[in-house]
Amino acid sequence: MTGLRAIILGLALMAPVLPASARDAAVERGAKLVEERGCGACHGERGISEMPSTPSLAGQQREFITLQLVLFREGLRDVPAMQAPVEGLTDEQLEDLGAYFASLPHAPPPDRGQRDKAAFDSGAALAERLRCGVCHLPSLAGQNQVPHIAGQREDYLAGTLKAYRDSTRHGTDTQMNAVVQGLSDAQIDQIAHYVSQHEGSPSQPR
Incomplete structure (x- = not known):
């Protein structure tokens, strides 16, 4: 390390x-x-x-x-x-x-599905509870070495969060592994749906 x-x-x-x-x-x-x-x-x-x-x-x-x-x-x-x-x-x-x-201008993938209000609201509540906006910012546009996740592919988000939870992926520290520890597949899917449907705001090139 x-x-x-x-x-x-x-x-x-x-x-x-x-x-x-x-x-x-x-x-x-x-x-x-x-x-x-x-x-x-x-x-x-x-x-x-x-x-x-x-x-x-x-x-x-x-x-x-x-x-x-x-x-x-x-x-x-x-x-x-x-x-x-x-x-x-x-x-x-x-x-x-x-x-x-x-x-490059940020945009959601062209095959992004429609928003499911129940899943979106549940995911928003989970993201708030887990304080995702502290590192990724309230816009989920990220900062510095913290990624822009708003509007990202939903399948990629869900797979990545499950990999963190299952400790098959690690970031530059174990913070993400700890954040999602104990979450069910359904909860992770709700967070992924919320984040993928979040419009966020474009990051500023630097």
Whole structure:
């Protein structure tokens, strides 16, 4: 865990607010990398995923994407589909990818279903009880290394929360595992429905 904390600290130090000119250059480099690495095949054109259980990345927090890509590259997150796309990329290139996806307009997936009021209200009550808005903000748009989850794919959210609950996935700490410990599948599905239907607000590119 010491090595992981060092990575997180390093990212915090190398991810300051970017001036507009530097941000634009990073976005342009990131767009080229997305094309070269075929990111759109799974995460969708312009970062809006239409693939089941695959997250949308448009409008995501720059630092969060960079951190996850570092974890993939270093083998600290075991997602076989992500091994080839990040192989050989430098820290700067991973930051460029984060800048690119953060620059895209956030939008829900085109196959998002209709809101179920009962499930939405139950999920909202659970999210409030679990204080999801403390880290993810009331808008659920995230901040820094905390992801933008509003409008994310419902199937991806449900699968991720169940993986945290079952300790088959860990974040940079065990906070998410503790938050969802003891929740039933039905409760997690309600939270996922609420979050996926939450409009939130766009994150600001930095």
